[in-house]
Amino acid sequence: MKEDRQQSVKERRKHHRLIDRSIAVLGAGNMGTALMKGIINAELTPRMKITACGVHLDKLQILSKQWGVKHTLNLLEAVEASEVILLCVKPQTLPKVLAEIKRAVRNDHLLISIAAGMKISYLQTVVDKKLAIVRSMPNIASTVDEGATAVSFGEFVSEEQQRIAISIFEAVGEVVVVAEEQLDAVTGLSGSGPAYIYMVIEALIDGGVKMGLSREISTKLAIQTVLGSAKLVKSSGLHPAILRDQVTTPGGTAINAIHELESHGLRSMLINAVATATRRSEELSKVISKS
Ligand SMILES: NC(=O)c1ccc[n+]([C@@H]2O[C@H](COP(=O)([O-])OP(=O)(O)OC[C@H]3O[C@@H](n4cnc5c(N)ncnc54)[C@H](OP(=O)(O)O)[C@@H]3O)[C@@H](O)[C@H]2O)c1
Numbered sequence: 001m002k003e004d005r006q007q008s009v010k011e012r013r014k015h016h017r018l019i020d021r022s023i024a025v026l027g028a029g030n031m032g033t034a035l036m037k038g039i040i041n042a043e044l045t046p047r048m049k050i051t052a053c054g055v056h057l058d059k060l061q062i063l064s065k066q067w068g069v070k071h072t073l074n075l076l077e078a079v080e081a082s083e084v085i086l087l088c089v090k091p092q093t094l095p096k097v098l099a100e101i102k103r104a105v106r107n108d109h110l111l112i113s114i115a116a117g118m119k120i121s122y123l124q125t126v127v128d129k130k131l132a133i134v135r136s137m138p139n140i141a142s143t144v145d146e147g148a149t150a151v152s153f154g155e156f157v158s159e160e161q162q163r164i165a166i167s168i169f170e171a172v173g174e175v176v177v178v179a180e181e182q183l184d185a186v187t188g189l190s191g192s193g194p195a196y197i198y199m200v201i202e203a204l205i206d207g208g209v210k211m212g213l214s215r216e217i218s219t220k221l222a223i224q225t226v227l228g229s230a231k232l233v234k235s236s237g238l239h240p241a242i243l244r245d246q247v248t249t250p251g252g253t254a255i256n257a258i259h260e261l262e263s264h265g266l267r268s269m270l271i272n273a274v275a276t277a278t279r280r281s282e283e284l285s286k287v288i289s290k291s
Pocket of ligand 1: 097139
């Protein structure tokens with residue numbers, strides 16, 4: 001599996017273009033670190049041009065030692081020294097961080113936010129400049145270079161800056177460009193999606209255990225089944241229904257299981273899950289952007 005991952009990262013790396021910009025990662029937590037590692041592994045910019053920022057010096061020192069990046073607790077210093085600002089703090093921390101860096105933000109900065117629910121208009125108003133702002137919705141799979149990220153561009157983002165933002169997220173997975181209004185739907189699908197798939201994997205494991213397989217064997221088979229199926233859909237380019245038909249023998253096991261899943265409304269449930277999460281994202285976005 002690790003080799004597969006390395007292979008797919010290598011494939012993507014072929015298309016990476018050097019961005020060679022100084023980058024401040026404000027909030028080097030799970031996602032900030034994942035993006036930082038992606039940028040380094042894809043050799044988008046020299047590691048010494050990256051500054052990791054946070055609130056705990058010990059954590060930053062470890063990152064710095066491991067990845068050869070600079071680090072600081074001083075956000076202003078990091079922003080002043082950088083051309084790209086990656087905003088990777090929690091949404092509730094963002095207003096405080098923006099207030100802190102506001103006076104260091106220049107018109108030529110590129111601000112890329114991954115904070116859920118924080119609208120471009122909100123960020124624009126807080127920094128009070130005609131700033132190039134990119135809003136994105138990555139997902140947790142970015143930490144294993146298999147992320148699904150959607151990006152939206154504010155009105156002052158140049159083509160070159162769009163390319164930089166796309167390259168950064170491509171370093172950790174697939175990227176799509178959407179209108180900002182669609183980011184709630186993205187949150188409902190790929191942002192929250194890993195949680196749904198974890199439930200599917202968990203249930204498949206339990207199914208195997210119920211039928212007498214050891215938990216270890218069941219876990220291995222369930223994970224590989226989900227991974228392999230996703231890989232086949234992606235690599236074949238075929239509609240999932242065609243692939244499903246290909247593994248459904250008349251009168252066989254799969255068609256009987258599919259009937260069972262249909263009678264419990266599996267597809268309806270998943271469609272509703274995405275719709276419900278989208279609506280919740282819209283609600284949260286309104287609350288966050290007002291605060
Ligand atoms: N996790 C996901 O699946 C996911 C998916 C899509 C989008 N996002 C977005 O990604 C962002 C980060 O999420 P995460 O899961 O990576 O959270 P996280 O691991 O908690 O990372 C946040 C980081 O911000 C640091 N921080 C806190 N206050 C700060 C300050 N005043 N100045 C600078 N750094 C500060 C924290 O430092 P300490 O650790 O030292 O406290 C932490 O390293 C969020 O806005 C979230 O909406 C996350």
